[in-house]
Amino acid sequence: MGWMRTAERLGAALALAGAALSLFIAGLVTASVGLRWATSSGLPGDFEMVQMAVALAIFSFLPYTQLRRGNMLVDTFTIRLPARVLSAIDAFWDIVYAAAAALLGWRLAVGAADAIGSRTSTMVLGMPVGWAIMACAAMAGLLALAALVTAAGRFRTEP
Amino acid sequence: MTGTSAAILGFVIMLLLMAARMPIGLSLLFVGGAGYAWLGGWPVFLNYIKTTPYHDFSNYTLSVIPLFILMGALAEKSGLSTALFRAASSLVGHRPGGLAMGLIGACTAFGAICGSSVATTATFARAALPEFERYRYDAGFATGVIAVGGTLGILIPPSVILVVYGISTEQNIAKLFMAAFIPGFMAALFYCLVIALVVRRRPELGPALPRVPMKRRLRDFAAVWPAILVALVVLGGIYGGVFSPTEGAAVGVAAMLVVAVLVGGMRWAGLKAALLQTAETAGMIFLILLGADVFNAFLALSQLPVAAAEWIGGSGFTPYGVMALILLFYILLGAVMDELAMILLTLPIFFPIVQALDFGMAPDDVAIWFGILVLIVVGIGLTAPPIGLNVFVVSALARHVALTRIYRAVLPFIAADIVRLGLVMAFPGLALVMVRLLS
Amino acid sequence: AEVNLKLHHFLPAASNIHQKFLTPLVRKIEAESNGRIKITIFPAMQLGGAPPQLYDQARDGVADIIWTLPGNTPGRFPASEAMELPFVADKLGIVNAKAFQEYADTYLKDEFKEVHLICAWAHDAGLIHANKQVKTMEDLKGLKLRFPTRQAGEALKALGASAIGMPIPQVPESLAQKVIDGCVVPWEVVPAIKVQELLKYHTGIPGSPTLYTATFVLAMNKGSYDKVPADLKKVLDANSGMAAATMAGKTWDDAGAAVAEMVAKRSGNVISEISVDEAARWRKTTQPVIDAWVASVKDRNLDGAKLVEAVRVLVQKYKVS
Ligand code: NA
Ligand code: NA
Numbered sequence: 001m002g003w004m005r006t007a008e009r010l011g012a013a014l015a016l017a018g019a020a021l022s023l024f025i026a027g028l029v030t031a032s033v034g035l036r037w038a039t040s041s042g043l044p045g046d047f048e049m050v051q052m053a054v055a056l057a058i059f060s061f062l063p064y065t066q067l068r069r070g071n072m073l074v075d076t077f078t079i080r081l082p083a084r085v086l087s088a089i090d091a092f093w094d095i096v097y098a099a100a101a102a103l104l105g106w107r108l109a110v111g112a113a114d115a116i117g118s119r120t121s122t123m124v125l126g127m128p129v130g131w132a133i134m135a136c137a138a139m140a141g142l143l144a145l146a147a148l149v150t151a152a153g154r155f156r157t158e159p
Numbered sequence: 160m161t162g163t164s165a166a167i168l169g170f171v172i173m174l175l176l177m178a179a180r181m182p183i184g185l186s187l188l189f190v191g192g193a194g195y196a197w198l199g200g201w202p203v204f205l206n207y208i209k210t211t212p213y214h215d216f217s218n219y220t221l222s223v224i225p226l227f228i229l230m231g232a233l234a235e236k237s238g239l240s241t242a243l244f245r246a247a248s249s250l251v252g253h254r255p256g257g258l259a260m261g262l263i264g265a266c267t268a269f270g271a272i273c274g275s276s277v278a279t280t281a282t283f284a285r286a287a288l289p290e291f292e293r294y295r296y297d298a299g300f301a302t303g304v305i306a307v308g309g310t311l312g313i314l315i316p317p318s319v320i321l322v323v324y325g326i327s328t329e330q331n332i333a334k335l336f337m338a339a340f341i342p343g344f345m346a347a348l349f350y351c352l353v354i355a356l357v358v359r360r361r362p363e364l365g366p367a368l369p370r371v372p373m374k375r376r377l378r379d380f381a382a383v384w385p386a387i388l389v390a391l392v393v394l395g396g397i398y399g400g401v402f403s404p405t406e407g408a409a410v411g412v413a414a415m416l417v418v419a420v421l422v423g424g425m426r427w428a429g430l431k432a433a434l435l436q437t438a439e440t441a442g443m444i445f446l447i448l449l450g451a452d453v454f455n456a457f458l459a460l461s462q463l464p465v466a467a468a469e470w471i472g473g474s475g476f477t478p479y480g481v482m483a484l485i486l487l488f489y490i491l492l493g494a495v496m497d498e499l500a501m502i503l504l505t506l507p508i509f510f511p512i513v514q515a516l517d518f519g520m521a522p523d524d525v526a527i528w529f530g531i532l533v534l535i536v537v538g539i540g541l542t543a544p545p546i547g548l549n550v551f552v553v554s555a556l557a558r559h560v561a562l563t564r565i566y567r568a569v570l571p572f573i574a575a576d577i578v579r580l581g582l583v584m585a586f587p588g589l590a591l592v593m594v595r596l597l598s
Numbered sequence: 599a600e601v602n603l604k605l606h607h608f609l610p611a612a613s614n615i616h617q618k619f620l621t622p623l624v625r626k627i628e629a630e631s632n633g634r635i636k637i638t639i640f641p642a643m644q645l646g647g648a649p650p651q652l653y654d655q656a657r658d659g660v661a662d663i664i665w666t667l668p669g670n671t672p673g674r675f676p677a678s679e680a681m682e683l684p685f686v687a688d689k690l691g692i693v694n695a696k697a698f699q700e701y702a703d704t705y706l707k708d709e710f711k712e713v714h715l716i717c718a719w720a721h722d723a724g725l726i727h728a729n730k731q732v733k734t735m736e737d738l739k740g741l742k743l744r745f746p747t748r749q750a751g752e753a754l755k756a757l758g759a760s761a762i763g764m765p766i767p768q769v770p771e772s773l774a775q776k777v778i779d780g781c782v783v784p785w786e787v788v789p790a791i792k793v794q795e796l797l798k799y800h801t802g803i804p805g806s807p808t809l810y811t812a813t814f815v816l817a818m819n820k821g822s823y824d825k826v827p828a829d830l831k832k833v834l835d836a837n838s839g840m841a842a843a844t845m846a847g848k849t850w851d852d853a854g855a856a857v858a859e860m861v862a863k864r865s866g867n868v869i870s871e872i873s874v875d876e877a878a879r880w881r882k883t884t885q886p887v888i889d890a891w892v893a894s895v896k897d898r899n900l901d902g903a904k905l906v907e908a909v910r911v912l913v914q915k916y917k918v919s
Binding site for chain 3: 036042044045047048051111114118119120121122123124129
């Protein structure tokens with residue numbers, strides 16, 4: 001049970017960092033709007049910073065949502081099944097999710113390496129896009145781990 | 160197998176997997192990915208997902224989704240949702256069903272600062288359920304009203320659903336927000352009427368509260384000024400031309416954060432809770448968005464949208480007939496499916512069809528009108544059995560109330576929504592007049 | 599069909615380029631192959647991803663053919679940027695298209711070696727569309743203009759404008775809310791983002807060279823191309839290179855003329871040009887942008903000065919012929 005809580009704490013820390021990035025987006029855009037209103041010129045590169053930050057924030061949320069079992073599912077048609085069967089079904093889908101996330105992480109890492117190699121950068125500030133993709137690949141990897149942790153947890157938490 | 164039959168098979172398998180408890184976003188991702196690989200080949204699919212998830216999410220407009228949710232979470236943590244509910248119920252609580260009407264009023268006000276129905280529902284389930292219990296409201300009726308009130312989170316602008324509609328159909332989000340005003344307030348009014356009618360027939364469902372003295376009423380109303388201030392800053396900034404609706408979300412969060420800290424007394428623990436709540440809700444929405452993007456690429460490969468457009472074009476239905484069919488389809492599909500996934504998957508098919516129809520209006524007007532009609536059917540789907548997201552959210556926070564009781568309470572409200580849908584369909588002006596007035 | 603290809607691009611199916619360039623080109627190829635080639639066009643990023651990914655989609659075979667702007671992925675195609683430098687391109691799309699096609703054949707082989715380049719072109723003159731009339735450089739001071747390409751952005755900054763970087767879908771909303779004062783695009787793009795309804799003044803540069811152009815490529819996956827039987831390759835090749843680029847350039851010119859006429863007929867819209875002297879002043883003021891670019895491509899082992907000269911010579915060559 002200890003490792004379960006540790007995993008949730010780590011997922012929460014990552015999600016908090018991502019949500020703080022959302023706050024940063026809010027502050028950045030507000031500052032840019034204020035500057036533009038006062039001086040007729042906003043912060044350079046505000047759009048691309050937001051674009052990069054929003055992708056990073058979203059990937060940071062996914063593991064936490066999974067650890068909290070917050071992903072929407074339909075339980076109307078399975079409501080009469082015994083709890084143990086339900087846990088087994090849910091654990092199975094967790095493992096499928098882990099596999100899908102691992103696949104995404106792997107492919108994103110390959111895509112990130114491509115983008116780093118081709119020196120793709122943002123329009124105004126010239127920020128390297130590849131490293132942002134690499135960070136998302138890493139978070140997809142963490143998502144796979146989180147899904148495995150929840151799968152294991154399904155059997156431990158049931159009485 | 161033709162592309163069209165592959166797409167239809169994909170839809171069926173997706174629905175079956177969803178019924179078997181596969182998370183909604185994952186079933187979209189899974190079936191979409193498998194279908195893509197089937198039609199396009201595995202190596203192509205592997206290359207497709209190399210950077211697509213990043214670029215799908217690296218979208219400026221998408222940033223408003225976590226922001227509109229965060230705004231609601233901050234408002235809740237600073238006690239604004241409770242204040243709104245208290246003010247509204249001190250005004251009408253002494254009437255039969257008054258507390259329920261107060262809840263609708265509070266949800267309407269909250270909807271003006273929060274763009275998510277899930278967040279609105281959860282917020283008021285936490286804030287209002289204890290009150291309903293205290294005044295001996297029927298538990299089924301109370302939870303049903305909260306589920307219905309929660310839809311005002313998207314029906315009143317700002318609205319995540321309208322943002323998603325605006326992105327996927329390339330329409331002006333500010334205009335969509337304006338167009339949603341009248342139908343949104345109509346919803347609130349209709350819900351109050353339904354409450355009045357239901358309680359007249361069965362007074363025991365929603366007993367009247369003692370009348371509140373004027374002095375306390377005034378004090379309760381004075382307590383909601385921060386909500387009004389934030390809504391004014393955001394709406395004033397948007398319609399005063401200082402910032403765009405997308406930027407309005409960011410300014411709204413900044414303003415709400417200031418209010419929450421200075422007025423609501425929010426500290427680190429409250430901020431942390433608001434941030435985590437946002438992360439969890441946004442994570443749920445974005446898994447669905449990711450899955451829908453992959454599923455849509457599969458649909459495009461299958462050429463189903465083209466086939467559907469050709470079929471409708473050759474069917475000989477009148478434009479209003481086609482619109483009615485599409486909306487009926489949406490109501491049925493929305494009952495059994497998640498609404499966000501539904502519109503993401505079907506807009507690429509239906510939107511070009513609707514744009515090609517002649518309603519005697521400019522194509523942009525049709526696009527905005529259709530957006531509002533879609534918004535109304537999404538609202539219906541959020542509470543309609545067997546799969547109504549808002550009902551799930553309330554039921555998760557009110558474990559002692561059976562789902563069937565909540566659904567039964569929701570039915571008259573759905574009837575009101577269908578009337579409203581018919582009105583907005585018959586009179587597009589209900590949506591378009593505000594767009595004309597404000598721009 | 600014997601050869602089935604997917605063509606992926608970012609504009610809606612209702613757009614000019616989809617209807618008047620890509621579709622006719624595809625139909626022509628299909629007809630000349632006697633139906634042995636079938637090309638399905640997927641508009642509006644239907645196959646997924648965002649516009650900056652299109653090039654990689656062709657390279658990786660996610661789509662067989664893509665249409666994209668090299669400028670969508672800044673930093674990746676440095677030599678292509680020579681065409682987009684201020685006061686290098688011609689007023690006419692057809693001249694720019696031919697010039698850039700030949701430039702690509704000569705200088706961009708290495709830059710686009712990961713794909714089979716079907717054709718490369720550039721559009722006609724871009725205009726400044728704003729909510730105030732621009733007669734001189736001074737009028738640009740502080741004007742918030744959405745810039746189209748990195749180099750055009752540098753040029754606008756040099757001229758004193760506040761160059762705002764913003765994805766194109768954001769533009770109509772930002773114009774409507776007066777978040778920006780205008781944008782810089784060729785005529786062809788105007789109706790798609792409703793510029794004629796949102797902005798009154800449309801200012802061009804007299805004669806050539808003009809303020810800027812943006813470049814485009816139609817690129818094919820190498821493996822997909824190799825798989826095409828030899829006799830059908832001939833059909834593809836006959837509709838590639840200069841033939842296709844010319845068709846593209848003409849599409850921009852025709853569409854531009856039609857839009858300009860439509861806007862001119864609207865009451866309240868003012869179309870004008872800055873004076874010849876003013877244009878000369880702008881050209882002088884933006885020369886440092888070219889110098890900076892020449893310096894910046896040095897570390898990519900490119901002789902920038904030579905490339906700019908080559909573009910100028912090609913533009914001149916196709917202008918007279
Ligand atoms: Na709202
Ligand atoms: Na539903």
